[in-house]
Amino acid sequence: MAQKQEGTKIAIDVAGFIMHLLLNIVFYAVVIFAIYKVGITARDFCYQVFGAYSMDAEPGINAEITIKDGASTMEVAAALEMNRLIPSRYSFYLKVQLMGHKILAGTYILNTSMTYDEILDQITNYSNSIVQEAADE
8 A cells, every 4th residue: 555655656746747847848938939029029120220121112102191280200100100101100200219300291202112211301301292392383
């Protein structure tokens, strides 16, 4: 009887050890996967801010964007994101803040193949506004 209890205790200890080992493996696999996903997301975000990122290849699709006087940078970024001109309003907002650009009110024709810098070149120069061009004619 004592041998049976000792054998059962050993079996329970081995099963506990195996369960503990498996849970550790699963835990560390989840942690490594989470670190990998965060790293990929951070890399993509940084590339959007500092790289030459565009939504589509040439020729892209044109979109008319109207920026109202007094619109915040985040409102402009949200409008660009809604029109699929940029992938993330947050990366565009950060780019504008880091570069110190002043977005001007007007109506602009932008393209999905434009990079952040090309979009900023358009919306920070009032002479690119189609409303002004129509008034000059």
